[in-house]
Amino acid sequence: MLDIKLATLYAYTSRGFIHSVPGERGRARLYRRHDLERMRARRDARAGHAPVAAAALRFGEPVLDSSISMISREKGPIYRGHSAAELAARDTPFEAVAELLWGAAAPGSVASAGAGHVWDPPQFGVPISTLKSLLPEKSPPLTALSLVVPLLASRDPGRFAERPEAVLPRARALIRRMAAGLALGLAADGLEEAMSAALRARSVAAAVAAALGAAAGERGVAALNRALVLGADHELNASTFAARVAASAGTDIYGCVAAALATLSGPRHGGASDRIEALVAEIGQPEVAEHVVHERQRRGEAVEGFTHPLYPAGDPRGAMLVELARELAPDSGPVRTCLALVDAMECSGGAATIDVGLVALGLALGLPRGAAVGIFAMARSVGWVAHALEQYEAGYLLRPRARYLGVD
Secondary structure: OOOOOHHHHHHHHHOOOOOEEEOOOOOOEEEOHHHHHHHHHHHHHHOOOHHHHHHOOOOOOOOOOOOOEEEEOOOEEEEOOEEHHHHHHOOOOHHHHHHHHOOOOOHHHHHHOOOOOOOOOOOOOOOHHHHHHHOOOOOOHHHHHHHHHHHHHHOOOOOOOOOHHHHHHHHHHHHHHHHHHOOOOOOOOOHHHHHHHHHHOOOHHHHHHHHHOOOOHHHHHHHHHHHHHHOOOOOOOHHHHHHHHHHHOOOOHHHHHHHHHHHHOOOOOOHHHHHHHHHHHHHOOHHHHHHHHHHHHHOOOOOOOEOOOOOOOOOHHHHHHHHHHHHHOOOOHHHHHHHHHHHHHHHOOOOEOHHHHHHHHHHHOOOOOOHHHHHHHHHHHHHHHHHHHHHHHHOOOOOOOOOOOOOO
């Protein structure tokens, strides 16, 4: 299939490009066909074969060179040489991880990468009463963020500069303001107090906790910091690619983040967490979870949020967040229901993704519906900024070609 020597096949396998398992007899090995097809697609795409090059855009091999992150099937995302899971387990501040991804700190100094940078804006930048009047009551956090970012852009006339020294101060202030903006639509009473507390908070994680009304105090803030670190970047997912396309056209950093938020709002990207939240609410009791899963499978209905295509053995980000939720609120009814869903899916060979992990953590912290995707957006915002900066530096327009199929 690949037209390569046996030694080359062994090299691809040892580097993790192709997964193999023992065969039925002796030393024979079996190789995953999907991996072989991906390798062939990559080879043919480089050779200019149009049909296969087009297929590479469908969860295929990366089409852009990047120094920001890579994906390990066993460890999850790797940020400039650092495992995201290990950074989260060490309680590395989210701000330090952001500076690492942005290239504003050397990889070896990640623990102190956020030092010396101002992450606290003096004020929100848009009258809170104006924002509240523009949003329908009980709007989800993602809707609030999609409103906040363009409004903040309109008040920054110098936003079109592309040099890192001009972009990064704006990015730091924007992310803190986005964290405060999570309270919009959720806090009917005390909105200004919640947003002010978020702006005064000592960290982005604490700001998210204040805006969303998270329970568990310092433990809750630490848990949110881990969630933010785990979700900070994931290579060229749909929203990140949208941010890079916008950046390639010279769009300012607000516009790049807005493009990513618009993409995240699609049900095939950010909607997974919302559907998991709805499913947990539908199940209601832990004892019902296994029955609901089996009935859905009997009807041929998918249970979303499980089995990530890039992690055949399970998403390490989801596993870490699920265990974190279990530790934070072991006696919570909603958490127990979510964990029962995870257990039922594991029996069917489905491992929890980061979307399930964020829902479980949101339930453990008593967060409102829609908070999971809001946290995801806050986490991924630093990755969007990183990829925008890298694309600014690359200096070319991202413009794929179409393969014309003609008229019937």
